[in-house]
Amino acid sequence: xxxxxxxxxxxxxxxxxxxxxxxxxxxxxxxxxxxxxxxxxxxxxxxxxxxxxxxxxxxxxxxxxxxxxxxxxxxxxxxxxxxxxxxxxxxxxxxxxxxxxxxxxxxxxxxxxxxxxxxxxxxxxxxxxxxxxxxxxxxxxxxxxxxxxxxxxxxxxxxxxxxxxxxxxxxxxxxxxxxxxxxxxxxxxxxxxxxxxxx
Amino acid sequence: xxxxxxxxxxxxxxxxxxxxxxxxxxxxxxxxxxxxxxxxxxxxxxxxxxxxxxxxxxxxxxxxxxxxxxxxxxxxxxxxxxxxxxxxxxxxxxxxxxxxxxxxxxxxxxxxxxxxxxxxxxxxxxxxxxxxxxxxxxxxxxxxxxxxxxxxxxxxxxxxxxxxxxxxxxxxxxxxxxxxxxxxxxxxxxxxxxxxxxxxxxxxxxxxxxxxxxxxxxxxxxxxxxxxxxxxxxxxxxxxxxxxxxxxxxxxx
Numbered sequence: 001x002x003x004x005x006x007x008x009x010x011x012x013x014x015x016x017x018x019x020x021x022x023x024x025x026x027x028x029x030x031x032x033x034x035x036x037x038x039x040x041x042x043x044x045x046x047x048x049x050x051x052x053x054x055x056x057x058x059x060x061x062x063x064x065x066x067x068x069x070x071x072x073x074x075x076x077x078x079x080x081x082x083x084x085x086x087x088x089x090x091x092x093x094x095x096x097x098x099x100x101x102x103x104x105x106x107x108x109x110x111x112x113x114x115x116x117x118x119x120x121x122x123x124x125x126x127x128x129x130x131x132x133x134x135x136x137x138x139x140x141x142x143x144x145x146x147x148x149x150x151x152x153x154x155x156x157x158x159x160x161x162x163x164x165x166x167x168x169x170x171x172x173x174x175x176x177x178x179x180x181x182x183x184x185x186x187x188x189x190x191x192x193x194x195x196x197x198x199x
Numbered sequence: 200x201x202x203x204x205x206x207x208x209x210x211x212x213x214x215x216x217x218x219x220x221x222x223x224x225x226x227x228x229x230x231x232x233x234x235x236x237x238x239x240x241x242x243x244x245x246x247x248x249x250x251x252x253x254x255x256x257x258x259x260x261x262x263x264x265x266x267x268x269x270x271x272x273x274x275x276x277x278x279x280x281x282x283x284x285x286x287x288x289x290x291x292x293x294x295x296x297x298x299x300x301x302x303x304x305x306x307x308x309x310x311x312x313x314x315x316x317x318x319x320x321x322x323x324x325x326x327x328x329x330x331x332x333x334x335x336x337x338x339x340x341x342x343x344x345x346x347x348x349x350x351x352x353x354x355x356x357x358x359x360x361x362x363x364x365x366x367x368x369x370x371x372x373x374x375x376x377x378x379x380x381x382x383x384x385x386x387x388x389x390x391x392x393x394x395x396x397x398x399x400x401x402x403x404x405x406x407x408x409x410x411x412x413x414x415x416x417x418x419x420x421x422x423x424x425x426x427x428x429x430x431x432x433x434x435x436x437x438x439x440x441x442x443x444x445x446x447x448x449x450x451x452x
Binding site for chain 2: 157174
């Protein structure tokens with residue numbers, strides 16, 4: 001146990017994900033010994049992230065203004081929406097540079113056992129975006145786990161009547177892996193989703 | 200017993216750290232066990248898809264081996280026995296009913312590592328039935344709840360009066376008294392039960408699907424309501440997934 005402020009700092013750091021009591025202590029003493037300018041920069045970054053960052057009014061992604069950078073960008077394809085669970089997934093897809101449409105962040109996946117139902121996600125907002133008829137394709141890019149699949153099933157059923165093409169990201173073998181180590185479900189999906197080889 | 204092997208159904212998964220998951224398992228021989236599945240959230244994981252909820256798997260586990268038997272085991276190998284997850288997640292009513300099956304099973308196994316073979320077999324049967332689409336998902340759920348309660352010692356009395364044993368038919372269902380009650384023992388606030396509703400519950404208890412399948416939606420809603428109230432009374436706390444269960448009958452195969 002340390003005196004007042006040092007212990008307070010250790011306790012606060014210990015509440016962060018993945019930081020245990022020992023790591024919290026190490027970070028606290030690092031900050032104590034660090035240059036005041038560096039610490040000030042960290043403080044500013046922390047306050048700014050809480051004050052300035054909002055959620056985009058259109059897609060639900062993290063944004064600095066009312067709308068995020070992607071929703072403001074007029075060069076992006078308005079007819080395609082890619083549905084993801086978290087803002088982190090937007091970044092992951094953006095890194096591929098394959099997708100030129102816009103996103104919709106649900107804020108999680110349907111998980112009744114955790115008490116999360118369709119009304120707790122941004123599904124109503126998505127339906128409102130689809131209602132005006134500009135969107136022709138909806139890409140379901142929820143996580144390829146059970147909750148993500150169930151959420152995709154639910155969304156596909158909701159938009160079935162709207163005449164929009166609904167696609168799901170392909171599942172299959174990871175690039176750079178060995179076939180023999182793939183599990184049955186993944187390998188089965190890879191077979192299901194195989195495509196003609198064009199040379 | 201540092202390493203042991205058992206068959207299990209995955210009841211629940213929780214994220215742990217960067218890429219791991221804590222999985223709650225209902226095993227054939229060791230009852231409810233919590234174990235860590237390392238690295239399963241990475242896309243290249245060897246057995247990520249096998250330790251998802253609804254999966255029936257053959258596992259090798261490394262025992263935590265501390266004095267009080269608490270702590271988490273570690274999943275070292277997994278083989279699929281029944282890949283029910285995919286078929287269940289592909290249909291939203293199956294998914295919601297199936298989640299309620301898993302939550303009920305978890306809540307009825309109060310003690311960790313206490314073998315409950317009959318409940319385990321019942322869960323596997325319910326999941327197989329859901330995945331195959333044999334019956335309406337919410338009926339499978341109600342049948343599972345009634346039988347799981349019976350295994351746990353909470354079987355509702357559906358023939359005579361639960362208090363005095365006077366032979367029926369009775370028209371009042373009192374959860375606190377343990378089932379149907381006669382006019383003399385009817386407590387205030389007991390729910391009304393129709394003969395059709397009671398017949399459906401009896402059919403679900405005994406596995407008489409020929410009679411249960413053709414039942415009218417109204418009767419099914421009544422039976423489901425009684426089953427849900429009875430379950431939640433005995434669990435003392437509401438079941439979170441129950442309010443999301445789709446009771447519609449449109450998607451019957």
